[in-house]
Amino acid sequence: MKAIYDAIYAKFAPSGTKPSVYSDLGGRMYPHEAPQGVTFPYGVYMLIGDSPDYYFDDEQLEDLTVQFMLFDKPGNSSSVNLMTYYGHLDALYNKCSLTVVGYTHLEMVREWGYPLRDLENNIWQYVVQYGVLLEL
Amino acid sequence: MKSGVRVDLDIPHLTKEVKEACDKAAERGAKRVLRDAKSYLMSHAKHPTGKLAGEIKLESSKYKGGGYAVEAQGPGNYTRFYATFVELGSIRNPQPIPYLRNSLKANRKYINKQFEGVLD
Numbered sequence: 001m002k003a004i005y006d007a008i009y010a011k012f013a014p015s016g017t018k019p020s021v022y023s024d025l026g027g028r029m030y031p032h033e034a035p036q037g038v039t040f041p042y043g044v045y046m047l048i049g050d051s052p053d054y055y056f057d058d059e060q061l062e063d064l065t066v067q068f069m070l071f072d073k074p075g076n077s078s079s080v081n082l083m084t085y086y087g088h089l090d091a092l093y094n095k096c097s098l099t100v101v102g103y104t105h106l107e108m109v110r111e112w113g114y115p116l117r118d119l120e121n122n123i124w125q126y127v128v129q130y131g132v133l134l135e136l
Numbered sequence: 137m138k139s140g141v142r143v144d145l146d147i148p149h150l151t152k153e154v155k156e157a158c159d160k161a162a163e164r165g166a167k168r169v170l171r172d173a174k175s176y177l178m179s180h181a182k183h184p185t186g187k188l189a190g191e192i193k194l195e196s197s198k199y200k201g202g203g204y205a206v207e208a209q210g211p212g213n214y215t216r217f218y219a220t221f222v223e224l225g226s227i228r229n230p231q232p233i234p235y236l237r238n239s240l241k242a243n244r245k246y247i248n249k250q251f252e253g254v255l256d
Contacts, residue, residue: 033230044225048234049241065241067232069225116220118227127224129237 001047004064004132005031007100008045011092021088024081025070034071040123041072041085048129062103064132065111068093072124086113086126093130103134157254159202165247166204170194172239173206177222180233188219192235208236 012022012029021029021043028034028042049065068089072082094110113128174189181188188208197203208219225232 044230046232048232049238051241063241065234065237067224067234069230071227114220114224116224116226121227123227125227 001050001062001064003101003103004047004066004098004134005045007098007105008066008093011096011098019088019092021085021092024085024088041070041081043071043085043089044069060136061106062132062134062136064134066108066130066132068128068130070126070128073122074124080124082115082124082126086128089128098132100134103136106133106135108132154254155202158251161247161250161254162203164250165243166194166206168243168246169206169236169239172242173208173235176239177233177235180235181222188222191219206236206240 009029009031012019013027018027025041025043026039028038030038030042030044032044032046034042034044045066045068047064048067051063053061053063055061070082070085070089072080072085074080090110090113093108096108098105098108108130111129111131113126116125116127117123118125170192173192177189177192178184178186192206192208195205195207197205208223221229222233223236224234
């Protein structure tokens with residue numbers, strides 16, 4: 001399902017004007033895992049589930065679960081901006097229109113979001129899950 | 137001349153029967169999700185010890201409508217709190233192991249079938 005990764009990144013980093021979340025994260029959005037030592041804040045996205053649904057002999061739906069993780073580590077003088085980044089991420093992806101090569105995009109909707117904090121390292125994390133429906 | 141039929145329904149009894157049947161259907165679905173969540177976790181964890189899998193529980197829901205919950209995190213239980221980081225991923229373990237979400241999703245059709253069976 002490489003096409004969904006390409007579609008998500010293309011939405012994040014279009015060739016023209018960049019969306020707010022791109023500026024928030026300094027363009028640092030990675031598939032699966034961020035590189036070692038990456039600067040905060042940054043984001044990671046991944047496909048965590050893919051269920052095909054056959055509703056007619058020749059028609060197939062792909063029901064995908066996509067997870068984003070936003071990370072921030074505020075310094076002593078900076079505040080936690082994760083909610084702002086999350087808002088901008090959601091504005092970009094919730095109910096958006098994706099261009100997925102080989103598929104007709106039907107919908108992308110937020111299913112839930114969940115904030116977490118690593119107390120030892122003071123790292124804030126926001127996990128957000130989207131359901132994506134594609135038609136082959 | 138006139139004729140008619142009178143049907144007396146014992147609504148409270150009927151409601152009780154439907155509720156019990158739905159509850160059993162929900163329990164069958166939840167047990168399947170529980171089983172698959174454990175199996176998913178054991179087959180995807182880097183170092184599967186079975187500790188977390190052993191702590192995934194099936195609980196009766198506290199909602200008025202009944203039902204069941206498959207839980208891997210309880211308040212005040214540090215070991216179970218770890219379950220969230222495994223499911224969602226974290227800065228230390230960036231690869232999530234979505235054992236609850238994927239086992240629920242994989243069983244959606246099975247669960248629906250259980251309820252269809254009740255209505256047949």
